[in-house]
Amino acid sequence: MLINCPYCGLRDLTEFVVAGEAVARPDAHGDLDGADARAAFADAVYLRENPAGVHREHWFHAAGCQSWLLVERDTRTHEIIRVDAISAGMARETL
Amino acid sequence: MKFSGFELLKNAFTGQTGWTPHWRKAEPKSSYDVVIIGGGGHGLATAHYLAKEFGITNVAVIEKGWIGSGNVGRNTTIIRSNYLLPGNIPFYELGMKLWEGLEQELNYNAMVSQRGVLNLYHSDAQRDAFARRGNAMRLHGVDAELLDRDAVRTMAPFLDFNNARFPIQGGLLQRRGGTARHDAVVWGYARAADKRGVDVVENCEVIGLRQDNGKIIGVETTKGFIDAKRVGMSVAGNSSRLASLAGLRLPIESYVLQAFVSESLKPVIDCVVTFGAGHFYISQSDKGSLVFGGDLDPYPSYAQRGSLAVFSDVAENAIAMMPMLGRLRILRSWGGIMDMSMDGSPIIDKTPIEGLFFNGGWCYGGFKATPAAGFCFAHLIAKGAHHPVAAAYRLDRFATGRVIDEKGAGPTPNLH
Numbered sequence: 116m117l118i119n120c121p122y123c124g125l126r127d128l129t130e131f132v133v134a135g136e137a138v139a140r141p142d143a144h145g146d147l148d149g150a151d152a153r154a155a156f157a158d159a160v161y162l163r164e165n166p167a168g169v170h171r172e173h174w175f176h177a178a179g180c181q182s183w184l185l186v187e188r189d190t191r192t193h194e195i196i197r198v199d200a201i202s203a204g205m206a207r208e209t210l
Numbered sequence: 211m212k213f214s215g216f217e218l219l220k221n222a223f224t225g226q227t228g229w230t231p232h233w234r235k236a237e238p239k240s241s242y243d244v245v246i247i248g249g250g251g252h253g254l255a256t257a258h259y260l261a262k263e264f265g266i267t268n269v270a271v272i273e274k275g276w277i278g279s280g281n282v283g284r285n286t287t288i289i290r291s292n293y294l295l296p297g298n299i300p301f302y303e304l305g306m307k308l309w310e311g312l313e314q315e316l317n318y319n320a321m322v323s324q325r326g327v328l329n330l331y332h333s334d335a336q337r338d339a340f341a342r343r344g345n346a347m348r349l350h351g352v353d354a355e356l357l358d359r360d361a362v363r364t365m366a367p368f369l370d371f372n373n374a375r376f377p378i379q380g381g382l383l384q385r386r387g388g389t390a391r392h393d394a395v396v397w398g399y400a401r402a403a404d405k406r407g408v409d410v411v412e413n414c415e416v417i418g419l420r421q422d423n424g425k426i427i428g429v430e431t432t433k434g435f436i437d438a439k440r441v442g443m444s445v446a447g448n449s450s451r452l453a454s455l456a457g458l459r460l461p462i463e464s465y466v467l468q469a470f471v472s473e474s475l476k477p478v479i480d481c482v483v484t485f486g487a488g489h490f491y492i493s494q495s496d497k498g499s500l501v502f503g504g505d506l507d508p509y510p511s512y513a514q515r516g517s518l519a520v521f522s523d524v525a526e527n528a529i530a531m532m533p534m535l536g537r538l539r540i541l542r543s544w545g546g547i548m549d550m551s552m553d554g555s556p557i558i559d560k561t562p563i564e565g566l567f568f569n570g571g572w573c574y575g576g577f578k579a580t581p582a583a584g585f586c587f588a589h590l591i592a593k594g595a596h597h598p599v600a601a602a603y604r605l606d607r608f609a610t611g612r613v614i615d616e617k618g619a620g621p622t623p624n625l626h
């Protein structure tokens with residue numbers, strides 16, 4: 116399988132590490148020890164949608180440019196729909 | 211009909227015409243005390259133990275395909291109880307004990323073969339880790355032997371002992387581990403459950419979980435609505451999809467695991483061997499084929515087919531461990547969908563919805579668990595309380611920090 120890294124071009128699957136579902140880190144403001152913040156972090160770390168269909172994932176180009184990528188892929192067919200670079204300025208909803 | 215030596219002999223003289231179907235082709239009734247979703251090994255074992263141990267016989271097992279079409283018919287058939295953590299060892303050991311009596315219990319030849327499971331180690335650090343695991347097992351009354359290089363060589367002379375990069379220093383052996391015929395296990399449980407009155411309904415998919423006021427009242431299926439007082443979910447790789455019908459999110463991602471089988475050879479490997487320097491395991495079936503596998507494909511998948519990249523990795527591991535495999539011809543490969551949990555350990559628990567129970571997150575180790583998972587899930591559904599050996603398999607252990615992480619890999623489901 117070839118993945119089109121926005122920095123490196125078409126590269127082999129074996130160069131990448133897949134970090135699973137793209138979950139945004141909860142807002143880290145206020146009382147981090149409160150029940151709400153704990154529940155939000157437990158959700159983000161452990162709970163997943165895990166859909167059969169289009170799935171947004173974090174990939175890391177470990178044996179390449181070492182960039183984090185946002186990959187949109189169909190879990191039923193393994194078809195890659197798009198690959199985007201993740202940049203510091205991206206809105207948190209899009210991560 | 212009961213299987214016996216006498217029946218075999220009788221049929222040998224009567225043209226094999228006396229054999230009857232192993233279970234009825236049941237159509238669903240309109241209501242049940244318990245509906246189990248998923249006719250894999252776990253679902254059918256649950257139904258069997260509900261009927262046999264807990265006296266609940268008004269039970270249906272609802273399977274969307276045919277019995278044995280899921281992971282129970284796709285796995286590499288290894289059974290063992292060589293775990294490290296206290297939350298796991300007693301559970302898998304109960305499983306091993308149930309395997310040891312399974313054929314008499316089910317009156318079915320499941321070809322349980324305690325041929326031994328040998329895990330190789332290749333470094334001092336790995337030896338120490340294996341010694342610790344073996345000690346933990348023995349403290350729980352499970353058999354374990356730490357072998358040095360010479361002892362491994364006597365057992366498995368065909369391994370590459372001269373490999374410069376991955377020298378074999380020894381192995382951890384569980385002699386009571388081995389293999390079982392996966393199809394026979396699922397057929398045996400289906401037959402035994404059917405005999406006690408359980409309806410095994412095939413080609414019927416659950417497409418909705420109907421609730422009333424936070425309580426389950428039945429399941430919508432492709433054959434209509436079925437009323438149920440209690441519902442158990444046991445659908446392996448499809449856990450998240452099914453649970454989403456009740457609005458639940460689970461600590462699970464689904465991945466595909468491949469397996470490979472070769473042409474038949476004369477007897478060459480008489481136990482299960484696993485490579486410690488990579489991820490590879492192999493055994494020989496009674497037909498003579500070598501059955502082997504390795505890592506998951508790295509990305510979430512529902513495709514039931516794997517990539518070439520993983521196959522080439524498996525092949526490299528195979529040759530590093532056992533060079534003679536270079537001449538082997540592969541007959542088939544296939545994939546099954548694993549519900550990988552966030553700590554690599556399973557879940558057998560109630561859900562926030564009253565009357566709805568969950569069994570899943572078995573990763574790639576759920577075949578060996580079939581008898582114990584069925585027993586403990588039936589216990590939970592019948593009594594509303596955890597069986598003591600499965601008490602740690604809680605759904606809320608992630609939020610409370612009580613994870614059971616054998617590998618110490620954290621919430622990275624594809625690494626467990």
Ligand SMILES: Cc1cc2nc3c(=O)[nH]c(=O)nc-3n(C[C@H](O)[C@H](O)[C@H](O)COP(=O)(O)OP(=O)(O)OC[C@H]3O[C@@H](n4cnc5c(N)ncnc54)[C@H](O)[C@@H]3O)c2cc1C
Nearest residue numbers: 248250251252274280281282285286288416546576577578
């Ligand atoms: C390649 C491979 C190798 C493996 N090797 C081993 C091994 O050596 N040792 C080991 O211990 N484990 C192994 N495993 C893991 C083991 O096979 C599984 O953990 C175990 O079989 C899962 O439980 P099950 O038998 O109930 O699953 P399944 O047989 O998958 O049963 C689940 C059933 O649910 C049905 N279903 C799903 N959704 C619905 C719905 N909506 N309505 C109705 N029915 C539904 C499915 O059709 C399926 O039949 C392996 C798995 C694979 C794929």
Ligand SMILES: [Zn+2]
Nearest residue numbers: 120123176180
């Ligand atoms: Zn790159």
